[in-house]
Amino acid sequence: xxxxxxxxxxxxxxxxxxxxxxxxxxxxxxxxxxxxxxxxxxxxxxxxxxxxxxxxxxxxxxxxxxxxxxxxxxxxxxxxxxxxxxxxxxxxxxxxxxxxxxxxxxxxxxxxxxxxxxxxxxxxxxxxxxxxxxxxxxxxxxxxxxxxxxxxxxxxxxxxxxxxxxxxxxxxxxxxxxxxxxxxxxxxxxxxxxxxxxxxxxxxxxxxxxxxxxxxxxxxxxxxxxxxxxxxxxxxxxxxxxxxxx
Amino acid sequence: xxxxxxxxxxxxxxxxxxxxxxxxxxxxxxxxxxxxxxxxxxxxxxxxxxxxxxxxxxxxxxxxxxxxxxxxxxxxxxxxxxxxxxxxxxxxxxxxxxxxxxxxxxxxxxxxxxxxxxxxxxxxxxxxxxxxxxxxxxxxxxxxxxxxxxxxxxxxxxxxxxxxxxxxxxxxxxxxxxxxxxxxxxxxxxxxxxxxxxxxxxxxxxxxxxxxxxxxxxxxxxxxxxxxxxxxxxxxxxxxxxxxxxxxxxxxxxxxxxxxxxxxxxxxxxxxxxxxxxxxxxxxxxxxxxxxxxxxxxxxxxxxxxxxxxxxxxxxxxxxxxxxxxxxxxxxxxxxxxxxxxxxxxxxxxxxxxx
Numbered sequence: 001x002x003x004x005x006x007x008x009x010x011x012x013x014x015x016x017x018x019x020x021x022x023x024x025x026x027x028x029x030x031x032x033x034x035x036x037x038x039x040x041x042x043x044x045x046x047x048x049x050x051x052x053x054x055x056x057x058x059x060x061x062x063x064x065x066x067x068x069x070x071x072x073x074x075x076x077x078x079x080x081x082x083x084x085x086x087x088x089x090x091x092x093x094x095x096x097x098x099x100x101x102x103x104x105x106x107x108x109x110x111x112x113x114x115x116x117x118x119x120x121x122x123x124x125x126x127x128x129x130x131x132x133x134x135x136x137x138x139x140x141x142x143x144x145x146x147x148x149x150x151x152x153x154x155x156x157x158x159x160x161x162x163x164x165x166x167x168x169x170x171x172x173x174x175x176x177x178x179x180x181x182x183x184x185x186x187x188x189x190x191x192x193x194x195x196x197x198x199x200x201x202x203x204x205x206x207x208x209x210x211x212x213x214x215x216x217x218x219x220x221x222x223x224x225x226x227x228x229x230x231x232x233x234x235x236x237x238x239x240x241x242x243x244x245x246x
Numbered sequence: 247x248x249x250x251x252x253x254x255x256x257x258x259x260x261x262x263x264x265x266x267x268x269x270x271x272x273x274x275x276x277x278x279x280x281x282x283x284x285x286x287x288x289x290x291x292x293x294x295x296x297x298x299x300x301x302x303x304x305x306x307x308x309x310x311x312x313x314x315x316x317x318x319x320x321x322x323x324x325x326x327x328x329x330x331x332x333x334x335x336x337x338x339x340x341x342x343x344x345x346x347x348x349x350x351x352x353x354x355x356x357x358x359x360x361x362x363x364x365x366x367x368x369x370x371x372x373x374x375x376x377x378x379x380x381x382x383x384x385x386x387x388x389x390x391x392x393x394x395x396x397x398x399x400x401x402x403x404x405x406x407x408x409x410x411x412x413x414x415x416x417x418x419x420x421x422x423x424x425x426x427x428x429x430x431x432x433x434x435x436x437x438x439x440x441x442x443x444x445x446x447x448x449x450x451x452x453x454x455x456x457x458x459x460x461x462x463x464x465x466x467x468x469x470x471x472x473x474x475x476x477x478x479x480x481x482x483x484x485x486x487x488x489x490x491x492x493x494x495x496x497x498x499x500x501x502x503x504x505x506x507x508x509x510x511x512x513x514x515x516x517x518x519x520x521x522x523x524x525x526x527x528x529x530x531x532x533x534x535x536x537x538x539x540x541x542x543x544x545x546x547x548x549x550x551x552x553x554x555x556x557x558x559x560x561x562x563x564x565x566x567x568x569x570x571x572x573x574x575x576x577x578x579x580x581x582x583x584x585x586x587x588x589x590x591x592x593x594x595x596x597x598x599x600x601x
Contacts, residue, residue, distance in 0.1 A: 072562055072563055080559075087556045091575060097557070097560075100566070
């Protein structure tokens with residue numbers, strides 16, 4: 001699904017990632033952990049094609065080098081990134097935005113646009129599944145949403161767009177227990193043998209609901225340790241210093 | 247045979263202009279009118295109508311170069327008209343469509359008087375077309391008797407080469423209400439001037455949406471005078487400025503001595519889409535009373551790169567993301583428009599940005 005080789009990433013003129021390698025196969029869930037400021041979010045931004053990052057090296061997605069593609073081209077190929085702090089956009093109606101995004105992606109794949117009734121049916125089903133208040137449909141995108149609503153809105157967008165590679169940047173931060181369960185339910189609903197995930201998190205609690213196949217620790221601009229789900233538990237118990245020195 | 251005259255000569259004899267404007271006057275400070283003085287224009291010949299209309303609305307008036315060419319009005323609207331003047335006196339509630347067509351290269355000096363009788367509610371949609379290489383002076387006098395209501399929507403999307411100076415004087419009587427929404431989208435130079443006098447418990451809501459491009463110059467100038475207590479005014483202008491175009495917001499709200507419980511609000515927000523685009527904003531309050539609530543302010547900015555990036559991360563092209571954000575920016579100018587038909591027409595003109 002995704003092969004990263006010798007990746008260097010700069011953000012705001014600062015080299016944040018150097019010579020990073022990562023290989024993710026279809027159906028796998030990878031978790032990236034690390035201290036604040038070690039480049040976890042930058043890595044996801046580089047994969048998603050953010051305008052903020054400057055990259056060198058190789059990122060191959062489904063057999064195609066995607067470094068030359070911009071963010072919307074990567075999104076239409078099935079890469080979805082949920083943001084740590086989703087931006088508020090006053091005046092952009094949430095339903096209009098979701099329908100436009102979905103139909104733009106369908107158009108780029110040569111598919112017919114989804115009709116309004118079909119779209120609304122899908123949207124309402126997914127909102128009910130995630131236990132999202134219907135009132136958010138009338139509001140501008142993320143405007144006045146609580147922290148939990150913003151994260152659920154990201155998961156709703158993800159479910160509507162049905163991506164193949166899902167990048168989740170601290171999707172669990174600021175969530176209460178019920179909201180965390182809803183978000184995890186949404187993630188697991190999209191977990192198929194054809195879908196891969198990269199999750200950035202600081203805590204093990206999301207991983208109790210979304211079981212990872214691999215856990216990586218990012219430090220000093222590259223991945224310094226790899227393991228299975230037990231590595232996240234070990235980190236929570238011992239902290240980075242002990243785990244990295246062992 | 248059409249006779250051509252220099253604009254400088256035509257302006258000296260125009261009924262809607264008592265002198266040739268110059269940049270030393272505050273009102274004409276940003277006006278490029280001097281550039282047009284040596285251009286020649288024709289006086290209108292009032293020939294047969296160039297365009298016939300089939301309005302959706304039941305009641306309508308069609309004008310060419312300011313002269314009425316056809317109309318369908320109920321008995322409750324009294325009409326007087328001359329060569330380039332029209333007076334409409336409303337004695338009953340009505341939703342009216344006014345179609346203003348201008349012929350090519352003409353100098354038009356037209357006037358429109360509107361009188362809204364006591365307690366009458368009138369809604370008017372003004373559609374302006376034509377005016378290619380023309381120079382149009384249009385003066386409008388509006389008198390609202392007590393409890394009269396006028397809600398106007400003006401689609402000032404003339405030909406790209408048109409010059410249009412529009413002056414509206416409003417006298418809002420006791421407990422009356424005046425609402426005006428104007429959209430400028432085409433035209434080489436457009437100057438929209440409002441003077442509004444507000445009496446006891448009257449209200450004025452004046453909204454201007456300027457969408458300029460190329461080398462267009464759009465000026466929105468609005469004076470409101472609160473002459474009595476409990477009056478309310480709101481001036482809102484939004485400008486989307488592209489290429490080398492220029493937009494000007496010049497507003498002055500005066501709150502007279504001895505008025506009480508006055509509410510006044512002014513705001514101007516501009517979106518600059520190119521480095522060479524310009525905005526000049528001058529929100530101004532002149533206050534002689536101490537029992538009031540008033541605010542004024544302006545913002546000038548560009549499209550939010552983070553918002554563009556967010557929309558693109560969901561698969562929207564850069565162009566589509568920008569269109570959506572521009573639509574979001576202008577969204578609230580349409581919010582207070584109560585007439586759904588007017589709102590839908592404006593949304594159509596905006597190319598479905600505001601779905």
